[in-house]
Amino acid sequence: MALVEARDLVREYRMGEERVRALDGASLTLDGGQFVSVIGPSGAGKSTLLHILGALDTPTSGTITVDGVDLGTLDDDAASSFRRHRVGFIFQFFNLVPTLSAWENVALPMLLDSKSLGSAKPRAVELMERVGLGNRIDHRPSELSGGQMQRVAIARSLIMDPKILLADEPTGNLDSKTGADVLALLAEVAHDEPDRLVLMVTHADDAADFSDRVITVRDGKIHDPGNVAAAGREPQAPTAGQAPPSRPEIPGPPPIPGRPSARPVPGALWMTGPIPRVGDGGRHRAQ
Incomplete structure (x- = not known):
């Protein structure tokens, strides 16, 4: 069973007397074990797709199932629980709490899930070590570089062991070398x-070249155009700390045994509580 199954997603927003269709019949199937990038011009529907996958928004029509859960059936409390336990969020601006140490920022989702700070610390420290910051666990965000803060945010996104990580422009505030490391x-x-599954929305084609698969969103529709073989080269794993070279020689990650390699052509804290309603009669969660 696929980790993500989206069928004929439509999302419309009312702007004055007009209705704007952010997604227009978008369908998508995604499996685990993949790093997938979503690219496209501004206003194409990328962020709307990300929000729906993370249960931050609901489609006007169509169906979306993530990790066996039909997101269209969730009320606010169930959607909050889904986000807390099954989804990790990574944002462009890191969204770390400045008064907390790095490991406390990583542990925060567990605290919001009624765990004690003491019981959360071993897992938080383990994840800090996993992202290469074992010697920075007691540093506050102001004492960390941009790349280090994003690594803390990645560790935080993993603390609840989610099945899906959603990254919104995670390298947008980083230089090219630091972004390549992330x-x-x-x-x-x-x-x-x-x-x-790690699903990343990005405007940067170079960032997308680190992915197993690239999906293009344009005019609310999803375009998923083929595999690496069609691009005329075999994928290779990028090296941490090494920025990708110029196209078309940019290497991608290695194929994962047991699944085909796919190769494309080319604010606020993560939400753990109820989402405020927008001015649409309370029918949809916030964008």
Whole structure:
């Protein structure tokens, strides 16, 4: 069974007297063990798709199933629980709490899940070591570089052992070398677990080249155009700390045994509580 099954997704928003269709019959199937990038121009529907996959928004019509859960059937409390336990969020601006240490920021989702700080610390420290910051566990965000803060955010996204990680422009505030390090880490995280999916929205084609698969969203529709063989080259794993070279020689990650390699052509804290309603009669969660 696929980890993500989206069928004929439509999402419309009312703007004055007009209705704007952000998604227009989008369908998508995604398996675990992949690092997938979603690219496309501004306003194409990328963020809307990400929000629906993370149960931050609901489609106007169509169906979306993630990890066996029909998101269209969830009330606010169930959607909150789904986000807390099954989805990790990574944002462009890191969204770390400045008064907390790095490991406390990582542990925060467990605290919101009624765990004690003491019981959360071993797992938080383990994840800090996993992202290469075992010597920075007591540093506050102001004492960390941008790349280190994003690594803390990645560790935080993993603390509840979610099946899906959703990254919204995770390298948008980083220089190219630091961004390459973060992308290599996201690829490792995706490939560590056969049933974990990392889905990244990005405007950067170079960032997408670290992915197993690239999906283009344009005018609310999804275009998923083929595999690596069609691009005329075999994928290879990027090296952490090494920025990708110029196209078309940019290497991708290695094929995962047991599944085909796919190769494309080319704010706020993660939500753990109820989502505020928007001015649409309370029918949908916030964008």
